[in-house]
Amino acid sequence: MLSMIVVLGIYYWSVFERFNSQVMTTDEQLQFWSKAILIAIPVSIITKIVVMIIFVIINYIITREKMAGFEDERDKLIELKATRNSYIIFGIGFFVSLAVLAFGYPPKYMFISIILGGIASEIFDNLSKFYYHRKGV
């Protein structure tokens, strides 16, 4: 989760830097933010895969216990509940982004709301999994 926040944080920080250094029309702004989000999707997927591989290696070195190569019914239930929670958070973020636009703020803030909603939903997904694994499901 931390690695995800760090990678996406660095990525979006560089996006904001580029955005602030340019003067753009509304159409160009929409194109800029759409590109930024489209690039962020494969970046986050690749980060997840790399982090997972590193985690499995470190886990094996420390515990000498191989991770199960399958998901059982409890894992699937936890996954479902965590996904539900993350969708709720992303939905709130999307609602906020529409409200921002409805109240007359520039499109920049709409995309920022979507991005923050996406990051928050990712964090909630991981926290939910952690909670259900610790406290039971």
Added chain:
Amino acid sequence: MSKHGIHNHIRKLRFEHDEMTQQQLADQVKVTRQTIVAIEKGKYSPSLELAFKIAKVFNTPLEQVFSYEPEL
């Protein structure tokens, strides 16, 4: 202590079956060891299918593995 009022005797049954490890039981019913740990601690109530599989491993009726006492 159980989360849903479902109690189990898996730990005792494992002990009575040549001190079967959690991993051995998990392998036989095709779940992860963590799931067996969660069931034993009462943090997860297994599906009916998994409950029957566990009972079959110990060759005992289901009610001797799991019991239900509603929380008041």
